[in-house]
Amino acid sequence: MDLKQLRALLTVSETRSVTRAAAVLHLVQPAVSRQLRLLEEEMGAPLFTRERNGMELTDAGKLLAEHARRALRELDQARGEIQSASVAVSGVVNLGLLPSTCDLIAGPIAAGVKNKYPGVKLRVITGYAGHLQQWLLAGDLDAALLYDREPTPTLAIEPLLDESLYIVGLPVSGLALRKPRRLSFLTGKPVILPSAPHGIRALVEHECAVQKVTLDVVAEADAMNLQKTFVQHGLGYTVLPGAAILDDVARGVLAAAPMNPALRRRVVSAWPAQKRITRATQCVLDEMRVAVNECVTKGRWAGANLIARR
Known part of the structure; x- marks a missing residue:
């Protein structure tokens, strides 16, 4: 199994077509088909079925795709950290925000990251606190806002307000x-x-x-x-x-x-405790605190009191 095979799997699952996937990957169609065939042989199970609307992942394919996305995301972050070790901060950061806070702070966070850290690619995902915590622990998010959480062996937090x-x-x-x-x-x-x-x-x-x-x-x-x-x-x-x-x-x-x-x-920022926090993630967390502080001090977050940083 190699990265090309995993990228082929994910691209076919997104485009539902080997032909369209080949165009996205800048490969010829037989090359993409061969990568999928080798992957299926290694897994010992079919990864796709052909339906009326195109290629659909089987249950085995869905499981492999979930792990493949996580693996490729980790590799992209590692590449960004290594390449930026002695230069500007860069990398991909997946940030989870609560629906009630998104309108208040998503824009300021994105603007702050873009202005101060142009090499950082920010992805914002919204969801309820329980879902965000699950995605954090599963490795799908790098940081998130949560409610009323205490630190645990798997979750690090910083109270915000x-x-x-x-x-x-x-x-x-x-x-x-x-x-x-x-x-x-x-x-x-x-x-x-x-x-x-x-x-x-x-x-x-x-x-x-x-x-x-x-x-x-x-x-x-x-x-x-x-x-x-x-x-x-x-x-x-x-x-x-x-x-x-x-x-x-x-x-x-x-x-x-x-x-x-x-x-x-209480509203807290949180990140996986057992995973080393990247420079890019720390910068996004800093921008989130700046955005929260500004919302509270300017009266845009009704009924909120800031918690002093420890």
């Missing part, structure tokens, strides 16, 4: 940013929450147990946009971080109030 959670409803609800409400405000009212074990759901249920509050959860939605849509359609109230609702409140689409006592969650 604490953010307040808000009760969110329609403008006619009487909720206001300067008028904190107790969690008991939601008693007897329809509530929309994420499904368990989502972080916000866990925080709210824990606080309900502490304050002896019972909620009537009429709908579940893991996506914050869906939670806001359900509220706008009059289905009930929800609980969201300030970063997700500040623009909607300013436009008069939604109303929100912080909780009293405050219900907060």
Whole structure:
């Protein structure tokens, strides 16, 4: 097995055609077919089937493609580090961001990386915290933003900020940013929450147990946009971080109030603890902290307090 065979496998899987893959790889079609044949002989299993829409990976092919992507990504990073050891920082960095934070910091991070480290290629992937953590541990991400995580033998973290959670409803609800409400405000009212074990759901249920509050959860939605849509359609109230609702409140689409006592969650940057962090990844992490600090200090991240760097 060699790199040419792995690149042929991935290119055929993406283009669904040996002919198109050959054009992408600047090879003749028989050469690509031969690489696939040798790979199948070595694996002892067929890697593709021919369907109406073109070449499709078999289960064995999907498994090999997953490992091939990871291997090639690691090699690309190693090449970038070796070539840049004595010159400018370069390499590929896969960064995971949470949906609620993406609009706030993705642009500033990308701009900062481009201006300061033009040799770094940044790839941004969005996902829920649980998925981002899985991708980190699987090696598919180099760094990510996560919620309420502590360091573990496999995960290194740096706390960035604490953010307040808000009760969110329609403008006619009487909720206001300067008028904190107790969690008991939601008693007897329809509530929309994420499904368990989502972080916000866990925080709210824990606080309900502490304050002896019972909620009537009429709908579940893991996506914050869906939670806001359900509220706008009059289905009930929800609980969201300030970063997700500040623009909607300013436009008069939604109303929100912080909780009293405050219900907060921690946002951290994270990376695999058992994998050496590259120079390029460290530079992206630095730019992420700069972007977060700027959002908080300029008031764009509602209800957030920065955590001093250790």
